[in-house]
Amino acid sequence: MKKIKFKFKNIEFRKVSIDELDDRMLLINLYLTQALTLIIGLIWVFFQQQNLTSLLSISVSWVDVLLWGSGLALLAVAADLILSRFVPDELADDGGINEKIFANRPIWHIAVICLIVGFCEELLFRGAIQHAFGPYWTSIIFAVIHVRYLKHWIPTGLVFCISYALGWIYIKTGTIWASIFAHFLFDFIMGLMIKYRRES
Template sequence: MKKFDIRNIRIRKVNVDELDDRMLLINLYVTQALTFIIGFIWILFQHQNFLELFAFPATFHFAAWGLLFAGGVILVDLLISRWVPEEAADDGGVNERIFGNRPIWHIGLLSLVVAICEELLFRGAIQHAIGPYWTSIIFAAIHVRYLRHWIPTGLVFSISYGLGWIYIQSGSIWAPIIAHFVIDFVMGLIIRFRRES
């Protein structure tokens, strides 16, 4: 039996075009799992109650916050895509690869996983520590694929700040989770069906 030698591990930058579909999905799910774990641990260190954080409020006004914000973001994004050249909003083809050939149920699952994991970390943990402004800078910075162009970077920062704002206004983490899910799901469907047509 061959022994494992850690010195044989090589790390290199990989272009999204070099990944097959399976590896792209594994990468996405692993990064979301790490995001969830980091957020969960951070929340524990902040002495927040995890179950309280995810408790549903007595009224459903948080859903209205999330849906209205998502509707506004989708409208702005559609207007931007109509008048801004495609190369100015290019993400390197990542979103096309993720959503382009996916069944609708899988687009929904991906959107839900991303919404819960990222909102747990960014709104539940980081925003609790440093506020919505600095959280949004970090959120925009980790979306590396958008940093080449100022329009998507500004849009990601603004969306993150808006998610933080509706979290504060609604008093529930479910408002940004709903908004994040709806934004990703609708934009994923647009990418998928635009490709089909």
């Protein structure tokens, strides 16, 4: 029986531009990243000895969750629209990744992506990291994680502010679901805007 030798030195890492990714690879990368985010969040919550059931419970009414979440999401969308009106495109460029993710996607798939991203990222950032470091440092980490914006300080600043607001409504309402809903709704509205702007 012939032995197969695996050599680590043969592995090559290189930066891949967004144009080199086809739609299938982009989706695989997106879903794997979110799965990893969820796993890290669950492990971190476990090691903090938080009760996951308590973390995911709703201590306020669903109406409050929807009001706080939609209020923040609409404010964030308004801020983004104002910035896009007055800031040149080259200062707010994300490298085209949002366009590639949302432009040709059916509405139901945009909703699924936004729901998964909202839940996984909020569990990690608000549920675990904010519990350890507070909303300010969590928002710095959140902005750094969104590496595609780091070339430009304006979108980086907006991401930081939105993250801080997500942390604030989590504290204010006492439920992570307000942050999850706000995150979902903001991404969903922005995804629809990208889709219909492209179609028109």
